[in-house]
Amino acid sequence: MAMHGVGRTYDGPPPVAALRDCHLTVRRGEFVAVVGPSGSGKSTFLNIAGLLDTPTEGHYVLDGIDTGPLPDTTRTALRGRRIGFVFQAFHLVGHLTARENVALALLYTRVPRAERLDRADEALRQVGLAQRAGATPSRLSGGEQQRVAIARALVGRPSLLLCDEPTGNLDSVSAGTVLALLEELHRAGMTVLVITHDPAVAARADRTVTIRDGRLGR
Numbered sequence: 509m510a511m512h513g514v515g516r517t518y519d520g521p522p523p524v525a526a527l528r529d530c531h532l533t534v535r536r537g538e539f540v541a542v543v544g545p546s547g548s549g550k551s552t553f554l555n556i557a558g559l560l561d562t563p564t565e566g567h568y569v570l571d572g573i574d575t576g577p578l579p580d581t582t583r584t585a586l587r588g589r590r591i592g593f594v595f596q597a598f599h600l601v602g603h604l605t606a607r608e609n610v611a612l613a614l615l616y617t618r619v620p621r622a623e624r625l626d627r628a629d630e631a632l633r634q635v636g637l638a639q640r641a642g643a644t645p646s647r648l649s650g651g652e653q654q655r656v657a658i659a660r661a662l663v664g665r666p667s668l669l670l671c672d673e674p675t676g677n678l679d680s681v682s683a684g685t686v687l688a689l690l691e692e693l694h695r696a697g698m699t700v701l702v703i704t705h706d707p708a709v710a711a712r713a714d715r716t717v718t719i720r721d722g723r724l725g726r
């Protein structure tokens with residue numbers, strides 16, 4: 509992905525320039541952390557990187573596609589196919605098993621039901637939870653729930669894994685397993701972008717970019 513002079517000003521009054529003149533290129537297979545204090549523009553950055561919002565200035569290019577001119581329906585389809593989201597809160601459905609939670613991410617695709625479940629099992633294997641596929645979230649630890657959420661993000665075979673404070677709800681041991689998993693996915697070729705205010709998370713990335721007052725820096 510690449511941001512070229514991306515800015516995002518929220519309409520006022522008064523207008524708020526939450527992102528200004530951001531330039532960033534994340535190459536395929538890189539693991540990059542974006543670190544900044546509260547109010548620095550991290551959510552705004554995430555929303556643009558995840559195609560949930562559009563810049564008011566500049567260009568956001570994903571997999572070589574300039575996303576600026578795209579109609580909303582195309583942007584939404586692109587988001588569904590190319591981006592896997594991992595949030596601080598796991599957002600799993602309580603009455604569904606891990607396998608069903610992961611398969612749910614393929615519900616609005618053309619993938620037939622039986623294959624959805626097979627793909628969910630494969631994604632759970634990738635995160636080391638194949639043996640827990642039949643468990644509901646309440647039977648899983650926080651770290652396991654986040655790994656299910658990561659499997660759900662992976663099942664659509666995205667080109668970019670976008671993580672928003674992925675360890676924010678976890679104790680240090682679980683945070684360690686989730687971080688190790690992100691590193692492993694990165695080693696296997698996944699592009700990983702983690703937004704965090706935790707320097708320990710950033711320390712594991714190939715590269716850290718800081719965000720401050722809406723500007724990216726080193």
Ligand code: ADP
Pocket residue numbers: 518519524525526544545546547548549550551552553
């Ligand atoms: P962070 O995620 O780092 O806390 P945000 O991206 O949420 O930062 O916010 C960056 C700045 O933009 C803050 O000053 C915030 O108050 C402002 N902001 C965020 N969302 C809106 C909005 N919808 N309307 C107006 N201002 C906003």
